[in-house]
Amino acid sequence: MNKVLVEIFLPASNRSFDVYLPLESRLSEVLPVVSALITDLSGGTFKANNETILCDFETSIIFNINMTVSELGIQNGSKLMLI
Template identity: 55%
Template sequence: MDKVLVEVFIPAANQTFDIFLPLKSKLHEVVLLVANTLTELSQGYYTGTEQTVLCDRHTGEIFNINNTVEELGLKNGSKLMLL
């Protein structure tokens, strides 16, 4: 499979979304796409910026945007947070 299904939590909107992420994409591309999509889906509670980061929801570790989703070890069911 070339995609993983992850759960993305947005604290600003107190909402969670399930999103498919392509394994071969660099995280900086993924963050841009996810931020733009969730800006629309959150009905204005969240607005993505150039400083938007994606991190592990449990540890708070910010992911390296130069790695691919696969290199970061993200799997189906991973819980992330968009800040």
């Protein structure tokens, strides 16, 4: 399985986390797992729910959850934001 290492910024705690994402998985599959992981890593500062979104850190464009990580152009070193 091919993966990319990305940095996910969490505004709720003003912290960033490095996370591996599988390139061929749809964001709808990745988002719940990443949300749960960040909830744990943030020590409860962030609470994931069904309105949680992942977007590009630089442009704030919200990613389409029906596309794969690869299709979204996410690559090693990409900076994302979880809100």
